[in-house]
Amino acid sequence: MIHRRRFLESITAASSLAVSGLAGLQVSSESLLAQTPGDAPDWGGPVLDNHLHLRRGLDANMIHMQGCGVTHADLLSRDNSAEQVHAIQAKYPGKFVWSAGTNAAN
Numbered sequence: 001m002i003h004r005r006r007f008l009e010s011i012t013a014a015s016s017l018a019v020s021g022l023a024g025l026q027v028s029s030e031s032l033l034a035q036t037p038g039d040a041p042d043w044g045g046p047v048l049d050n051h052l053h054l055r056r057g058l059d060a061n062m063i064h065m066q067g068c069g070v071t072h073a074d075l076l077s078r079d080n081s082a083e084q085v086h087a088i089q090a091k092y093p094g095k096f097v098w099s100a101g102t103n104a105a106n
Contacts, residue, residue, distance in 0.1 A: 041069035049073040054081055058088045062095070074099050 049070040054077035055061050065073055072095055075085055079102040089096050 040066050043069050046071045051076060053077070054084065058084070058091055061088055062092055065095075072096070076101070078102070 047070045049065065049068075049072070052061065052065070052070075052073040052075055054075050055064060061073070061075070065071070075088070075096050075098045077085060077098070077100060079100040081100070085096070085098045085100075089098070
């Protein structure tokens with residue numbers, strides 16, 4: 001078992017090494033900007049996101065997928081989201097499947 005003091009010493013040493021190794025690194029403000037659709041990664045084939053939480057607005061889901069190079073997604077949402085899920089499936093056919101959670105006690 002590692003004791004708290006030993007753990008803190010280890011973390012301090014590791015972070016000091018990491019900081020000293022990054023001392024010469026320069027970060028431009030441009031590299032901190034959000035990706036644009038043209039910056040989306042090309043993974044060389046279809047990519048399935050099997051854990052996409054439903055976002056507000058139909059297009060927000062697709063924009064998120066395009067930004068990270070995902071081609072298809074399994075939407076995770078509550079069972080009362082059926083109307084929104086069917087709307088997104090109609091707008092983007094073949095891109096989304098749906099996994100719904102429910103409270104079986106109700």
